[in-house]
Amino acid sequence: MIIDLPSTTTSQVNTKLVHMREQGGATTLGRVLTLVIVTDDGERTEDAIDAANDASREHPCRVIVVARGARKAAARLDAQIRVGGDAGASEVIVLRLYGPLAEEGASCVIPLLLPDAPVVAWWPFEAPAKPSDDPIGRLAQRRITDSATDRNPNRALEIRQKQYTAGDTDLAWTRLTLWRAVLAASLDLPPYEKVTAAMVSGAASSPSTDLLAAWLATFLKVPVTRVKAAAGEGIVHVELERRSGKVVLNRPDGKVGTLNQPGQPARRVALQRREVRDCLSEELRRLDPDEIYEATLRGLAKITRGRTPAATQDKPAAKRAPAKASPNPSTPKPSAAKTTAAKTTAKSATAKATGAKTAAAAKAKPARAKAAS
Numbered sequence: 001m002i003i004d005l006p007s008t009t010t011s012q013v014n015t016k017l018v019h020m021r022e023q024g025g026a027t028t029l030g031r032v033l034t035l036v037i038v039t040d041d042g043e044r045t046e047d048a049i050d051a052a053n054d055a056s057r058e059h060p061c062r063v064i065v066v067a068r069g070a071r072k073a074a075a076r077l078d079a080q081i082r083v084g085g086d087a088g089a090s091e092v093i094v095l096r097l098y099g100p101l102a103e104e105g106a107s108c109v110i111p112l113l114l115p116d117a118p119v120v121a122w123w124p125f126e127a128p129a130k131p132s133d134d135p136i137g138r139l140a141q142r143r144i145t146d147s148a149t150d151r152n153p154n155r156a157l158e159i160r161q162k163q164y165t166a167g168d169t170d171l172a173w174t175r176l177t178l179w180r181a182v183l184a185a186s187l188d189l190p191p192y193e194k195v196t197a198a199m200v201s202g203a204a205s206s207p208s209t210d211l212l213a214a215w216l217a218t219f220l221k222v223p224v225t226r227v228k229a230a231a232g233e234g235i236v237h238v239e240l241e242r243r244s245g246k247v248v249l250n251r252p253d254g255k256v257g258t259l260n261q262p263g264q265p266a267r268r269v270a271l272q273r274r275e276v277r278d279c280l281s282e283e284l285r286r287l288d289p290d291e292i293y294e295a296t297l298r299g300l301a302k303i304t305r306g307r308t309p310a311a312t313q314d315k316p317a318a319k320r321a322p323a324k325a326s327p328n329p330s331t332p333k334p335s336a337a338k339t340t341a342a343k344t345t346a347k348s349a350t351a352k353a354t355g356a357k358t359a360a361a362a363k364a365k366p367a368r369a370k371a372a373s
Contacts, residue, residue: 002086005079010111013079013093020083031090033061033118033284036109038136039125041067041096047276048124053088054277059284062114063087065094066105066136075099077108106135113139118287122280125149127156132165141287144280146171147207157207161297166289172207173293174279179212179235179249182269186240186247186261193242198224199306201237209235210303211296216240218299225306234273 003020005013035056037048045067052063076099082092095108113119121131121140127150128134131143147170150156160170187195198216202209210226212235217224220240229236233254240247245262249269257271 001082001084003081005081007076008079009077010079010095010108013081013095014111016081017091017093020081031060031062031114031117033059033120033287034112034114035061035063035090035284036119036121036136036140037063037065038105038121038123038134039065039067041069044125045094048122049092049094051124051275051277051280052122053090053092055281055284056088056090058281060089061284062112062117063090063092064109064112065092066109067094067096068102068105069096069098071099071102073098075101077101106139109136109139118142120144120284120287124276126151129159130163130165131168132163141167142283143168144171144283145169146276148172148175153205153207154210157210157300161300164294164297166294169283169290169293170207171276171279171283173211173290173296174282175208175234175274176212176215177282178271178274179238180215182249182257182259182271183216183238183240183247186249186259189261189264191242191244191263193244195220195222195240195242195247197222197241199227199237199239199241200224200235200303201227201229202235203233204228206234210300212238213303214299215292215296217302218295224303226303227306 003016005016035052037052039045039048045065049063049065052065056063076097078096078098080092080094080096082094086092093112095105097105097108101108119140120142121134121136122144123131124146127145128137131137131145137143143165145156145160145168147153147156147160153172157170157172160168198213198220200209200213200216202212213224213226216222232252236250236252238249242262247259247261249257249259251257251271254273255271257269259267259269
């Protein structure tokens with residue numbers, strides 16, 4: 001059921017919620033938290049609401065959507081209440097704010113918060129540089145962003161690193177859960193050797209790839225190279241180097257991964273790209289700060305940017321070809337004229353030496369004759 005309340009106030013919205021509860025129990029108070037979604041009003045707003053509805057099946061909550069409309073319009077609040085099949089296991093309150101109210105989302109949200117229940121703020125698309133300083137962010141124990149949906153994902157991740165506050169998290173980090181589980185499990189099998197280096201390959205604009213590389217660098221304490229994949233979305237390829245060989249996890253199609261490691265048969269593992277609703281459900285399971293995410297953000301500075309693997313494989317011969325011995329630049333190669341002159345000089349010297357020997361022999365003969373007589 002959907003009830004529209006155009007040009008209304010938060011007080012009227014609250015009164016309507018109480019009236020609906022008294023009329024027929026359309027809504028209940030069995031909510032575990034309040035989820036506040038902050039976004040600009042548009043087509044993507046419904047995508048965020050759908051994801052929240054799906055997540056509410058695991059976490060019954062009150063969802064308050066702050067949809068900011070045209071800033072130049074007259075100040076107005078249009079509200080919408082969704083319950084029943086249109087709201088999953090939650091109750092959804094959509095607040096469309098126009099004009100000066102678009103920047104006053106917190107004042108519109110406070111009267112609708114559930115009493116004595118934690119608050120989680122979620123920016124499904126563009127997020128403030130420092131969520132904890134945002135008026136709505138100050139109300140929340142947990143603040144969820146999504147760097148992957150930003151106009152510049154890599155730049156957004158850098159901002160998350162610099163502006164991190166305890167309680168912040170990002171769905172780009174949540175998308176790594178399956179990858180982290182498979183890689184950790186692969187090291188629990190013999191041979192139990194230390195990882196000496198790692199390589200992570202993925203799309204250039206994938207913040208999840210950067211975070212996975214930073215996670216490996218931080219907790220394995222080994223050099224990690226992050227390279228751009230020639231094809232594919234998100235994370236594509238991971239290699240962990242050990243003395244006995246490489247542990248390789250490859251997912252070229254974004255659905256199924258293949259794990260290869262020495263002494264073990266190749267195994268196919270489920271690595272489907274996670275939906276937003278699944279990531280949101282996982283983040284709503286905890287309300288305490290994520291220390292692992294915080295340490296991983298600090299580890300972004302430890303990763304090394306490398307070349308694209310495909311570019312390296314284009315010219316394998318160039319790598320294997322031995323280097324040609326180059327002449328010593330300090331010893332110039334003699335010219336043909338100098339070589340000929342040197343040969344002529346040598347011949348002249350030989351001729352002179354021969355003539356000198358002949359003359360000496362001629363003088364020696366009379367001397368022998370006199371001595372004999």
